[in-house]
Amino acid sequence: MTETVVGTSAPRKEGLDKVTGAARYIDDITLSGMLYGATVRSQVPRGTIKAISFDPRLDWGEFVTVTAQDIPGKNCIALIFDDQPCLADGRVNHPEEPILLLAHVDPHRLRKAVDAVAIEFDPLPPVFSIEDSERCAQVIWGSDNLFKTFLIEKGNVEDVWANADYIVEGEYTTGAQEQLYIENNGVIASFDREQGLTVWGSLQCPYYVHKALMALCNLPPEKVRVVQVETGGAFGGKEEYPSMIAGHASLLAMKSGHPVKIVYDRLEDMTATTKRHPSRTRHRTAVSRTGQILGGEIDFTIDGGAYATLSSVVLSRGTIHAGGPYHWPSIRIRGKAVATNAPPHGAFRGFGAPQCLFAMERHMDRIAQVVGISPAEVRRRNFLKPGQTTTTEQTVREEIDLGKLLDRALELSSYSRKKAEFARENPARQIKRGMGIAAFLHGSGFTGSGERFLASVVGVEAGADGRVRVLVSSTEFGQGTNTVLCQIAAEALALPYEDVRIAQPDTDQVPNSGPTVASRTVMVVGNLVRSAALGLKQTLIASGLLGSSYSAEEFRAAGQRHVATHGVLRSFARYEAPAGVFWDDEKYRGEAYATFAWAVYVAEVAVDLSTFTATVEDFVALQEVGRVLNPVLAQGQIAGGVAQGIGFALYEKVVWQNGRMQNGQMTNYIMPTSADLPPIRVFFEEIGNVHGAYGAKGIGELPMDGPAPAIVNAVEDALGFRFNSVPLLAEDIFEAVSKEPSGALLPAGGK
Amino acid sequence: MAVSPENQDKGELSLTVNGRLRSVQVHPMARLLDVLRHELHLTGAKEGCGEGECGSCSVLVNGELVNSCLVPVLQVEGARITTIEGLAEGPELSALQKAFLECGGAQCGICTPGMILSASHLLTKNPNPSMDDIREGLAGNLCRCTGYMQILEAVARASCRGPGA
Numbered sequence: 031m032t033e034t035v036v037g038t039s040a041p042r043k044e045g046l047d048k049v050t051g052a053a054r055y056i057d058d059i060t061l062s063g064m065l066y067g068a069t070v071r072s073q074v075p076r077g078t079i080k081a082i083s084f085d086p087r088l089d090w091g092e093f094v095t096v097t098a099q100d101i102p103g104k105n106c107i108a109l110i111f112d113d114q115p116c117l118a119d120g121r122v123n124h125p126e127e128p129i130l131l132l133a134h135v136d137p138h139r140l141r142k143a144v145d146a147v148a149i150e151f152d153p154l155p156p157v158f159s160i161e162d163s164e165r166c167a168q169v170i171w172g173s174d175n176l177f178k179t180f181l182i183e184k185g186n187v188e189d190v191w192a193n194a195d196y197i198v199e200g201e202y203t204t205g206a207q208e209q210l211y212i213e214n215n216g217v218i219a220s221f222d223r224e225q226g227l228t229v230w231g232s233l234q235c236p237y238y239v240h241k242a243l244m245a246l247c248n249l250p251p252e253k254v255r256v257v258q259v260e261t262g263g264a265f266g267g268k269e270e271y272p273s274m275i276a277g278h279a280s281l282l283a284m285k286s287g288h289p290v291k292i293v294y295d296r297l298e299d300m301t302a303t304t305k306r307h308p309s310r311t312r313h314r315t316a317v318s319r320t321g322q323i324l325g326g327e328i329d330f331t332i333d334g335g336a337y338a339t340l341s342s343v344v345l346s347r348g349t350i351h352a353g354g355p356y357h358w359p360s361i362r363i364r365g366k367a368v369a370t371n372a373p374p375h376g377a378f379r380g381f382g383a384p385q386c387l388f389a390m391e392r393h394m395d396r397i398a399q400v401v402g403i404s405p406a407e408v409r410r411r412n413f414l415k416p417g418q419t420t421t422t423e424q425t426v427r428e429e430i431d432l433g434k435l436l437d438r439a440l441e442l443s444s445y446s447r448k449k450a451e452f453a454r455e456n457p458a459r460q461i462k463r464g465m466g467i468a469a470f471l472h473g474s475g476f477t478g479s480g481e482r483f484l485a486s487v488v489g490v491e492a493g494a495d496g497r498v499r500v501l502v503s504s505t506e507f508g509q510g511t512n513t514v515l516c517q518i519a520a521e522a523l524a525l526p527y528e529d530v531r532i533a534q535p536d537t538d539q540v541p542n543s544g545p546t547v548a549s550r551t552v553m554v555v556g557n558l559v560r561s562a563a564l565g566l567k568q569t570l571i572a573s574g575l576l577g578s579s580y581s582a583e584e585f586r587a588a589g590q591r592h593v594a595t596h597g598v599l600r601s602f603a604r605y606e607a608p609a610g611v612f613w614d615d616e617k618y619r620g621e622a623y624a625t626f627a628w629a630v631y632v633a634e635v636a637v638d639l640s641t642f643t644a645t646v647e648d649f650v651a652l653q654e655v656g657r658v659l660n661p662v663l664a665q666g667q668i669a670g671g672v673a674q675g676i677g678f679a680l681y682e683k684v685v686w687q688n689g690r691m692q693n694g695q696m697t698n699y700i701m702p703t704s705a706d707l708p709p710i711r712v713f714f715e716e717i718g719n720v721h722g723a724y725g726a727k728g729i730g731e732l733p734m735d736g737p738a739p740a741i742v743n744a745v746e747d748a749l750g751f752r753f754n755s756v757p758l759l760a761e762d763i764f765e766a767v768s769k770e771p772s773g774a775l776l777p778a779g780g781k
Numbered sequence: 782m783a784v785s786p787e788n789q790d791k792g793e794l795s796l797t798v799n800g801r802l803r804s805v806q807v808h809p810m811a812r813l814l815d816v817l818r819h820e821l822h823l824t825g826a827k828e829g830c831g832e833g834e835c836g837s838c839s840v841l842v843n844g845e846l847v848n849s850c851l852v853p854v855l856q857v858e859g860a861r862i863t864t865i866e867g868l869a870e871g872p873e874l875s876a877l878q879k880a881f882l883e884c885g886g887a888q889c890g891i892c893t894p895g896m897i898l899s900a901s902h903l904l905t906k907n908p909n910p911s912m913d914d915i916r917e918g919l920a921g922n923l924c925r926c927t928g929y930m931q932i933l934e935a936v937a938r939a940s941c942r943g944p945g946a
Contacts, residue, residue, distance in 0.1 A: 039885075041882055041883070042882065042885070042887065044890070045881075045882045045887055046874075046882065047890075048887040048890030048893050049865075049874065049878040049881045049882055049886075049887055049890075049893055049897065050825075050865065050866070050868075050869055050874070050878065051823075051824070051825025051826075051864065051865030051866050051894045052825075052866075053890050054824070055824075055827070055891060057824075057827075057828065058818075058824035209925075210925050211889070211891075211925055212827070212829040212835055212837055212889070212891045212892050212923060212924070212925055213827065213829070213889070213891040214829075260890065261889065262827070262889045262890065262891025262892075263888075263889040263891060263925050263926055264889075265925070295831055296829070296830045296831060296832070507889050508888035508889030508890070508926045509888070510888075662884070662885040662931070663885060665885065665930075665931070666885040666888055666926070666927055666928075666930075666931050669927060669928035669929075669930040669931065670888065670925075670926045670927050670928045671928075672928055673925075673927070673928030673929065674925070674928075695830065695832060695834070696829075696830040696832065696834035696835055696923065697832060697834055701923060701925065703919075703920045703921075703923060703929075704915075704916045704917075704919045704920050704922075704924075704929040704932070704933065705916050705917055705920035707928060707929055709930070710928050710930050712930075
């Protein structure tokens with residue numbers, strides 16, 4: 031059967047509302063009697079709270095005040111470990127830790143009141159770096175500052191060193207990165223003794239918030255309702271943090287009896303909410319004379335901040351991706367997430383993979399140099415091939431040909447011609463150019479047994495009007511969830527795209543289709559939507575109301591008749607792990623992901639030695655993501671991810687002091703504008719995927735992984751300097767170049 | 782950061798918003814953004830940063846593009862304001878709005894109203910912009926979703942369709 035809806039660029043379901051300004055985001059919503067809420071935070075990175083005092087010049091009777099003592103349930107943000115308090119109770123572990131909440135009808139008076147609360151602390155010695163945390167001079171979490179460790183072992187790595195022609199070592203680091211969705215975090219909470227608690231918010235995972243609020247507010251499931259409203263970007267930044275802000279608004283609403291809105295301003299959002307985990311990766315690799323990887327050791331360490339939040343899961347993905355798309359006959363990978371006294375780091379597109387893949391792909395260029403072969407060749411000689419196994423000993427079953435992917439990327443970027451041209455012209459030029467490659471993979475869906483534990487449920491219903499609605503808790507925040515899931519349902523039901531709608535994610539209305547994370551929505555949830563839709567069709571056919579071939583009108587009429595007789599018709603599908611999938615959570619061995627997306631990216635970079643700025647001039651992003659279900663949306667996902675990756679590589683630096691972000695504004699935390707970015711040229715290979723809906727794989731996170739290493743590899747190609755950290759700013763390039771003893775690269779008249 | 786408009790300091794001001802004369806009781810130093818959103822219930826203009834960096838609050842004042850979070854309402858008394866809500870011509874979308882839909886120029890949508898107004902301003906001043914002109918013209922509007930490619934394409938497509946964009 032030829033597919034007619036998937037594979038087309040169906041227009042974005044909520045697109046009309048977005049281009050006309052009609053879309054309602056959380057800050058566009060006002061409820062009657064609504065108060066505004068605000069958060070009083072710690073001023074110190076670590077310490078005990080001695081006293082809280084309120085400026086007597088304010089009439090505090092006007093304000094609703096909430097402290098840890100007002101919490102009806104458990105004082106924690108329930109997630110994986112319940113270690114993070116909703117409000118500090120006696121002790122603080124990072125400088126943005128929430129201590130006290132205030133609400134008032136006037137947001138201006140509220141802001142003044144926040145400044146009028148004084149908190150006295152007995153400071154304790156803080157820990158700010160991975161190295162300090164490892165030394166354990168101060169134990170700030172558990173007994174050893176370790177949130178989580180993983181060990182992957184394949185073969186016997188001890189045997190490889192003696193036979194190695196080269197042993198190549200390197201250390202690579204990446205900085206924190208702010209998600210910088212343009213809409214800040216925000217929620218409205220409303221409490222009614224009969225109805226319970228309702229929270230509307232800008233968020234990714236309604237059921238995460240639902241779970242956290244039940245524990246915090248001591249309410250049964252049916253008394254907590256979480257509704258996602260239009261969400262202005264998330265990128266992981268609204269995966270776990272909304273449980274915190276929703277908790278705060280809920281406590282204020284329960285105490286005051288009024289609806290309470292909390293919307294952060296940019297400074298509060300940037301300083302207090304999660305960011306990408308800073309990382310340090312150490313490689314030690316045994317390599318043959320011909321550039322073949324014989325085996326190696328990788329130590330991957332991330333800074334989790336003050337509480338465990340999602341660090342264990344980020345670490346898991348990072349540890350599994352650390353070996354890149356290469357065949358390792360033997361390997362030992364140690365992953366470690368450590369505690370520091372900074373606000374907890376959290377989910378951000380890529381989720382550990384951009385960090386470890388930056389290291390892997392910089393290290394591949396290093397191996398190429400040591401062996402004396404080209405960056406393309408070293409990759410080609412080590413690419414995973416069908417039938418070989420990954421670091422977790424997962425057999426590559428699909429017919430992926432990474433060598434072919436590499437060839438095509440090199441051709442699309444005119445790699446060889448340009449590389450030769452730049453090498454010839456650079457010596458005489460003030461602006462030096464270079465080419466860089468990154469090859470990588472990204473696992474689709476939850477890791478290991480994750481999808482089995484989630485056991486997601488999806489519904490498709492026919493309403494009284496006979497029209498179809500998709501019921502999922504999977505959320506739209508720009509990626510195209512609404513559109514693609516409707517395309518899939520329409521395809522399965524042989525209906526026009528326009529005839530299928532999607533329900534607003536509301537925990538009272540939709541089943542738990544799992545969190546909207548991990549590049550799982552189209553592949554995993556989409557497949558369930560297809561099953562549920564087929565179930566709906568079967569019911570109508572089996573009931574005799576619908577023939578095996580039908581028009582949209584006949585389908586609608588059949589639906590109407592069924593609903594008139596039996597009530598709303600709903601078909602549900604629940605995730606079941608494919609047979610024969612093996613994963614060992616103890617040994618971290620087996621089928622880490624149902625499938626991987628694969629990519630080769632090529633960056634062309636220019637470094638101006640009068641300003642020391644590096645600029646990306648051309649960018650080729652070639653990937654194999656299974657079947658592309660909506661070309662316009664897929665291109666948009668890749669280009670957007672590449673842009674964030676360019677920011678991660680060259681622009682976005684979080685400046686820390688005493689555990690606090692110093693540049694929490696768009697003025698001083700710089701993300702790329704339209705004038706900063708190159709043409710981002712997006713290409714797909716499509717080999718299909720048996721696990722995903724209509725052959726789709728995960729796509730959302732992949733493009734975040736490749737740009738940073740491709741770009742820094744290109745900077746090295748341009749300058750001959752080895753940079754092993756991102757972000758790589760002009761001052762870093764200046765420092766390296768000005769330390770060069772020959773001064774050969776410095777412009778005339780320079781130092 | 783918003784100035785605190787105390788109730789007693791409010792005064793009456795008039796402005797023409799999307800072709801309609803409107804009169805509001807506000808503090809003269811209230812931000813135009815807040816007046817549009819809270820007094821006139823035009824929530825299309827968004828606050829992304831509150832300091833004129835992100836452009837999400839872009840509106841047109843007498844045809845000029847401004848960040849409405851930086852403009853005290855006093856300064857626009859009597860002016861003609863165009864917000865995203867006033868861009869469509871009746872039930873018909875503008876050429877830019879259509880092109881944004883077709884090209885994937887809107888993802889999460891939060892920057893879209895400001896981006897479209899900025900693009901509209903650009904096309905008024907320069908009906909046939911080059912790709913570099915478009916990049917430059919939209920550089921004051923941040924988008925975190927798209928990497929700008931599909932936005933640039935949308936503006937180029939709208940410009941090809943001629944005036945009224």
